[in-house]
Amino acid sequence: MIPKNGNRSSERIMRNVMPDALVRVFALIRKELLAMFKDRRSRVSLFLPPVLQCLLFGYAATYDLNNVPYAVLDQDRSAASRAFLAKLDGSGVFVRVANLYAAGQITDYIDNQRALLIVQFGQDFERQLFAGLPAQVQVIADGRNSNTAGVALAYVGAVAEAFGGDWLSGHGQSGPPITVTMRAWYNPALETRWNMIPSLIGTLTMLQTLMLTAMSVAREREQGTFDQLLVTPFRPSEIMIGKAIPSMFVGITQATLVLLVAQLWFRIPFEGSFVTLYAGLVLFLLAAVGIGLLVSSFVATMQQAMLFSFVLLMPFTLLSGLTTPIGNMPPVLQYFTYGNPLRYAIDIAHRVYLEGATLAQIAPDLWPLAIMAALTLPVASWMFRHRLT
Amino acid sequence: MSGPALRRTLPRDKIRRILALIRKESYQVVRDPSSIAIGIVMPLMLVLLFGYGLNLDVKNVPVAVVMEDSSPDARELAAGFQLSPYFDAFLVSSMPIAEQLLIARRVDGIVRIRSDFSRELAAGSADVQVVVHGTDANTARIVQGYAQGAVAQWAARRGAEGRAVAAPPLAVQSRLWFNDANDSRYFLVPGLVVLVMTLIGALLTALVVAREWERGTFEALFVTPVQADEILLGKTIPYFIMGLIGLVLCIAGAKILFHVPLRGSIAVLIGVSILYLLVVLGIGLVLSSLTKSQFVASQLAMLVTFLPAMMLSGFLFDLRSMPTAVRMITYVLPARYYVALLQTLFLAGDIWSVIIPNAAVLAAMAGGLMLLSGVATRKQLA
Numbered sequence: 001m002i003p004k005n006g007n008r009s010s011e012r013i014m015r016n017v018m019p020d021a022l023v024r025v026f027a028l029i030r031k032e033l034l035a036m037f038k039d040r041r042s043r044v045s046l047f048l049p050p051v052l053q054c055l056l057f058g059y060a061a062t063y064d065l066n067n068v069p070y071a072v073l074d075q076d077r078s079a080a081s082r083a084f085l086a087k088l089d090g091s092g093v094f095v096r097v098a099n100l101y102a103a104g105q106i107t108d109y110i111d112n113q114r115a116l117l118i119v120q121f122g123q124d125f126e127r128q129l130f131a132g133l134p135a136q137v138q139v140i141a142d143g144r145n146s147n148t149a150g151v152a153l154a155y156v157g158a159v160a161e162a163f164g165g166d167w168l169s170g171h172g173q174s175g176p177p178i179t180v181t182m183r184a185w186y187n188p189a190l191e192t193r194w195n196m197i198p199s200l201i202g203t204l205t206m207l208q209t210l211m212l213t214a215m216s217v218a219r220e221r222e223q224g225t226f227d228q229l230l231v232t233p234f235r236p237s238e239i240m241i242g243k244a245i246p247s248m249f250v251g252i253t254q255a256t257l258v259l260l261v262a263q264l265w266f267r268i269p270f271e272g273s274f275v276t277l278y279a280g281l282v283l284f285l286l287a288a289v290g291i292g293l294l295v296s297s298f299v300a301t302m303q304q305a306m307l308f309s310f311v312l313l314m315p316f317t318l319l320s321g322l323t324t325p326i327g328n329m330p331p332v333l334q335y336f337t338y339g340n341p342l343r344y345a346i347d348i349a350h351r352v353y354l355e356g357a358t359l360a361q362i363a364p365d366l367w368p369l370a371i372m373a374a375l376t377l378p379v380a381s382w383m384f385r386h387r388l389t
Numbered sequence: 390m391s392g393p394a395l396r397r398t399l400p401r402d403k404i405r406r407i408l409a410l411i412r413k414e415s416y417q418v419v420r421d422p423s424s425i426a427i428g429i430v431m432p433l434m435l436v437l438l439f440g441y442g443l444n445l446d447v448k449n450v451p452v453a454v455v456m457e458d459s460s461p462d463a464r465e466l467a468a469g470f471q472l473s474p475y476f477d478a479f480l481v482s483s484m485p486i487a488e489q490l491l492i493a494r495r496v497d498g499i500v501r502i503r504s505d506f507s508r509e510l511a512a513g514s515a516d517v518q519v520v521v522h523g524t525d526a527n528t529a530r531i532v533q534g535y536a537q538g539a540v541a542q543w544a545a546r547r548g549a550e551g552r553a554v555a556a557p558p559l560a561v562q563s564r565l566w567f568n569d570a571n572d573s574r575y576f577l578v579p580g581l582v583v584l585v586m587t588l589i590g591a592l593l594t595a596l597v598v599a600r601e602w603e604r605g606t607f608e609a610l611f612v613t614p615v616q617a618d619e620i621l622l623g624k625t626i627p628y629f630i631m632g633l634i635g636l637v638l639c640i641a642g643a644k645i646l647f648h649v650p651l652r653g654s655i656a657v658l659i660g661v662s663i664l665y666l667l668v669v670l671g672i673g674l675v676l677s678s679l680t681k682s683q684f685v686a687s688q689l690a691m692l693v694t695f696l697p698a699m700m701l702s703g704f705l706f707d708l709r710s711m712p713t714a715v716r717m718i719t720y721v722l723p724a725r726y727y728v729a730l731l732q733t734l735f736l737a738g739d740i741w742s743v744i745i746p747n748a749a750v751l752a753a754m755a756g757g758l759m760l761l762s763g764v765a766t767r768k769q770l771a
Contacts, residue, residue, distance in 0.1 A: 318438050
């Protein structure tokens, strides 16, 4: 909140330089902040959820697997198949839940979700290995969540690769002739969390900032105080600024909280500069607040404000690259994403946070946000007075 | 005029009062464009977005193949990447160029074939370097797997032609049950049913009931002969019907537009959906009675129902890989049980050993929440 004395003295200075407009805007901002924070529950509901969500999603929202239950149907029962299983068990990803005796048991384990994978060795697994024929490991996966199954199968593939290399060098043959060395830039261990948490800086702040703005105007309309505001000497642009700045203040605070959790709790190294990140965030919040104000100019009640902003926020979140890559979307939808402020915010957060991008490098993300803000904010303030109803 | 003796009237009057309340609520729903937006427009939009927009299947990944070696061996390996359906490979001559492309995100990975590749291959062991852009960790890992596969395939082809490369000694043969084509739509589209039901059930109910508290119209209802349980029924039945409409829209979209199989029976699907709908309606009612504020009720509804339904239900992210503390939280959330039911019913069939325990938990939650919301409303009457 604005410190009382500082505000008073700055008011006196302002009165000499740019008398009325600024004084009025400051008064409005002060009133808005008081309205926002006077209720303890809404105070809590503004700052606690981002932190909780960030913590929860940091742990939950991961495509990385570490506890895959699997069952074995080993018809070979040889040293080779046991060595393979030992590698699987030692990988830290797989947990063996059962040793099966008959193929008929497979259905039961998969259907009831007791195992995600069934690893099956034929009778001649070891014999074929010794004979130099390609030996086969059969893997059946539960495809009800095909993404999880695909990741698990890729882990099995990596274990098989390692086993194959060991087998060749352990049995007098030369090692595998071609090795593939893998390196991942910006996220050496390829942790989903490193991708997810910086994305949340934009996502969580937008969810609340946009809704908060839309609802604060809608609440005044519902209670009739907005009409009172319109008959005061405030100009619509001043009302707009008075509504926008407190929401942005909340948004910046939430973003800072998420950033703190990312660095202090999850210890994701920050590569870029805070000035660049905050410059991007301010532009993003201007666009988000502009959209919120625009929504509020179309609605009559808080319920409408809430639900319409939700109808907007859903596609914004889904088409932002948060959960699935934008490059996988069909071209038509990719065009839609160009009008989505969150797409740019997530890109800014990733590039500055993980890759250390400079202001010039994120410029392609900045100007679309600036255009969105420049379009939505004036239209919203014009709509304050020119609404139809 | 509304003494307790008068209130204990005939069941016929009770039904009449409930019907009157339903009518009043239905008018409110139909006349407010925002209810239509969330009840009809939102499910349709989500079906289309989930069906066409969200895709976890990685194909045509742009990669740069750095040809520091121009021998026939190296060219052959590069051709392997160019022919692969998973890659959109183009050749560059030096590593700095490729790195520039990766930094600009023009490519998602680099395959580097070093200048001594064919010499080392002849000597018995060569190395291919793969660099991926790690920001999107999931895609990066899939790209790594594909790259490994492309190199292994090339090696196997050479081995089969009897050239100087030993084939890998073993192969993994995998099969994906319930989703042979490995189409991520198959699990995303059923998953969206849970989002739609949660939105209509919890968010909408929380808002409309909190509004009555906020405006004081609930007190106005209390002084009429209408009883608390009648108010609750009159409030929930219209939104219950809206939830069912959303469900039908989602199932129809999944079947007609995206040909997602429905291998279980539709009766069971509707039965468990009704249970889940009752649970989220109950949560909405309890939240609004407790907070009596539209803003706080809607924020809480988002926090305890919608976001967990998206992130903690097993619909996108695997529950077993979450830390124990987080996994414990998921057991309290109804979405987890509903997603398990949906995935099984859509893709696997009527497997009773999955259906009965999950449905039982939902039924218990629904009963408990309905009782709780009755208590929360009745207390305010006194």
